[in-house]
Amino acid sequence: MAKFMRSPTHPIDDPINPKPSTLPYGVIQTQPLCIIFANDMVITLENELIMNSYKTIDGRGAKVEIAYGPCITVQGVSHVIIHGISLHDCKTGKPGLVRSSPTHVGQRLGSKGDAISVFASSHIWIDHCFLARCWDGLIDVIHASTAVTISNNYFTQHDEVMLLGQDDGYTADKAMRVTIAFNQFGTGLIERMPRVRFGYAHVANNRYDEWQMYAIGGSSNPTIFSEGNYFTASNNPYTKQVSKREASGGWENWKWRSSKDKFENEAYFVQSGWGSCAPPYSPSQSFTVAKGSMVPALTSDAGPLTCAVNGAC
Numbered sequence: 001m002a003k004f005m006r007s008p009t010h011p012i013d014d015p016i017n018p019k020p021s022t023l024p025y026g027v028i029q030t031q032p033l034c035i036i037f038a039n040d041m042v043i044t045l046e047n048e049l050i051m052n053s054y055k056t057i058d059g060r061g062a063k064v065e066i067a068y069g070p071c072i073t074v075q076g077v078s079h080v081i082i083h084g085i086s087l088h089d090c091k092t093g094k095p096g097l098v099r100s101s102p103t104h105v106g107q108r109l110g111s112k113g114d115a116i117s118v119f120a121s122s123h124i125w126i127d128h129c130f131l132a133r134c135w136d137g138l139i140d141v142i143h144a145s146t147a148v149t150i151s152n153n154y155f156t157q158h159d160e161v162m163l164l165g166q167d168d169g170y171t172a173d174k175a176m177r178v179t180i181a182f183n184q185f186g187t188g189l190i191e192r193m194p195r196v197r198f199g200y201a202h203v204a205n206n207r208y209d210e211w212q213m214y215a216i217g218g219s220s221n222p223t224i225f226s227e228g229n230y231f232t233a234s235n236n237p238y239t240k241q242v243s244k245r246e247a248s249g250g251w252e253n254w255k256w257r258s259s260k261d262k263f264e265n266e267a268y269f270v271q272s273g274w275g276s277c278a279p280p281y282s283p284s285q286s287f288t289v290a291k292g293s294m295v296p297a298l299t300s301d302a303g304p305l306t307c308a309v310n311g312a313c
């Protein structure tokens with residue numbers, strides 16, 4: 001376990017040669033590592049933070065923000081946890097060299113301005129984070145990434161919130177499996193909570209507060225199971241529908257199901273398809289999904305937890 005100590009006003013390290021005892025240094029190491037923080041800090045990166053496998057960023061016990069520069073890239077790795085931090089006002093990265101391991105420095109084209117980009121990766125858990133106001137998406141899960149869980153986060157003040165699937169021509173995303181659970185999609189959000197292509201998304205026990213276009217959308221025949229969510233539509237009569245399909249025809253056969261959802265202020269979900277839509281969990285992965293009316297209580301602690309040393313969070 002590494003303890004990372006940095007003054008909030010200290011300039012961030014060179015992305016090619018990060019200094020020991022800094023976040024950019026810790027996330028590229030080859031050994032499993034849990035990164036914790038000694039004090040509150042705002043980290044403004046010079047270029048994207050590229051993570052190696054078997055890494056945990058754990059912000060509990062401090063107020064940790066990554067903001068005002070490029071943010072996190074999870075590419076071609078596995079077993080990564082990002083917990084308890086705030087990511088906001090993320091900007092595009094610049095072309096240049098960035099170190100991704102102790103032995104590799106690669107030429108990067110520049111990140112697109114996502115808070116967290118998950119690319120060709122598996123077994124990723126994004127939990128109890130705050131995400132807002134980034135240049136592109138808040139979370140992108142693309143390029144055949146799978147076994148991704150996005151839980152207990154607070155999203156606000158953003159347009160295109162969450163993208164699952166590379167594009168409508170990238171059929172390898174049929175293997176994608178993503179669980180989105182216990183999050184609060186707060187006010188000021190417009191669309192993509194999430195937007196899915198090809199793969200499977202289990203959207204369970206989330207709270208949705210007055211989306212401005214739609215909440216859950218997709219194209220290219222994804223399977224979406226909306227289970228036990230709490231949807232409150234805005235007063236705009238044209239945005240009551242939770243779901244949106246980007247298709248000229250054939251969407252009637254897509255498996256999009258709603259079960260145990262709670263709909264407020266005339267919100268509604270258009271279902272389609274037939275056959276089982278049950279999530280493909282193993283016995284150890286499965287969890288009980290509460291009815292939608294319980295969601296305000298279940299999501300009341302969404303976002304970073306308030307923790308004290310030697311005390312429970």
